[in-house]
Amino acid sequence: MAVHRVGRRAILPGLVAMAAGLTGRASAGQASAGQADAEPALRIVAAENFYADVARQIAGPDAVVSAILSNPDSDPHMFEASPSVARALAGASIVIANGADYDPWMAKLLAASPAAQRRSLVVAGLLHRAPGGNPHLWYDPAALPALAVALTGALSAMDPGNAAAYAARLAAFQAGFAPVVARVAALRAKFAGVPVTATEPVFGPMAAALGLAMRNERFQLAVMNGTEPAASDVMAFERDIKQRAVRVLFYNSQASDPSAQRLLAMAQAAHIPVVGVTETQPAGTTVQGWLLSTLDAVAQALSGPAS
Numbered sequence: 001m002a003v004h005r006v007g008r009r010a011i012l013p014g015l016v017a018m019a020a021g022l023t024g025r026a027s028a029g030q031a032s033a034g035q036a037d038a039e040p041a042l043r044i045v046a047a048e049n050f051y052a053d054v055a056r057q058i059a060g061p062d063a064v065v066s067a068i069l070s071n072p073d074s075d076p077h078m079f080e081a082s083p084s085v086a087r088a089l090a091g092a093s094i095v096i097a098n099g100a101d102y103d104p105w106m107a108k109l110l111a112a113s114p115a116a117q118r119r120s121l122v123v124a125g126l127l128h129r130a131p132g133g134n135p136h137l138w139y140d141p142a143a144l145p146a147l148a149v150a151l152t153g154a155l156s157a158m159d160p161g162n163a164a165a166y167a168a169r170l171a172a173f174q175a176g177f178a179p180v181v182a183r184v185a186a187l188r189a190k191f192a193g194v195p196v197t198a199t200e201p202v203f204g205p206m207a208a209a210l211g212l213a214m215r216n217e218r219f220q221l222a223v224m225n226g227t228e229p230a231a232s233d234v235m236a237f238e239r240d241i242k243q244r245a246v247r248v249l250f251y252n253s254q255a256s257d258p259s260a261q262r263l264l265a266m267a268q269a270a271h272i273p274v275v276g277v278t279e280t281q282p283a284g285t286t287v288q289g290w291l292l293s294t295l296d297a298v299a300q301a302l303s304g305p306a307s
């Protein structure tokens with residue numbers, strides 16, 4: 001039973017205001033007095049920064065967007081919300097959560113500060129996912145486009161005067177995402193059925209979309225849940241590495257579980273290509289660029305070691 005636990009250790013909440021709307025509105029010289037209307041009225045708070053990036057692309061200058069989880073050096077599974085997170089959510093017009101037990105603190109905080117006008121978009125709900133499945137939904141190629149559509153609807157309902165602008169930005173988002181969809185299809189055509197493994201299930205939804213044959217899933221769930229993997233699962237994983245039964249190993253570059261680290265080192269010693277994936281979008285990227293560069297790394301790894 002996959003329980004996506006939180007709370008092995010606390011991390012500092014990094015509440016990062018992306019404030020997409022502020023650039024180009026008020027330059028440093030103009031930002032003086034009388035700025036009452038300098039900031040858009042709509043505020044969007046996303047639990048995870050890749051969803052905030054989608055929101056920034058759809059809302060443009062018409063909303064202030066912030067993300068709660070954005071620190072690439074922290075493990076989101078360990079997140080514990082602080083009072084500043086609760087305050088940010090209380091002032092939000094739209095909140096975005098992953099759901100699927102990935103960010104249960106969101107539902108708790110929202111229930112603690114009800115607001116009739118606030119819209120809540122939960123990606124697991126948009127994808128009709130039941131609890132208990134792989135919660136790393138942003139690696140499902142359907143997730144971010146579904147969020148973009150839902151967000152366009154929510155923003156247009158709250159701010160009908162800018163509906164045409166939201167629709168135009170949705171079209172731009174979708175055009176930017178088309179290369180991701182095309183890349184997934186091209187990789188699937190080439191590599192479907194190839195056996196791979198992972199120390200954690202982070203990349204699972206994308207691996208499934210690529211048609212890869214994922215092995216050692218029980219081991220991955222144990223690591224994700226912070227429990228000790230069964231000895232038989234560890235042995236099966238080691239056997240896959242020693243016999244080179246897998247072509248790639250995916251690992252979570254934001255987590256440092258000792259048993260996962262040991263298998264990563266074993267795979268590297270066996271010259272099995274490894275690909276690090278993250279639970280946080282790196283700074284200075286877009287979701288489209290981030291997914292494409294990850295798919296590039298996957299393609300290179302699946303093409304095998306140089307030797």
Ligand SMILES: [Zn+2]
Pocket residue numbers: 077136202224279
């Ligand atoms: Zn995870």
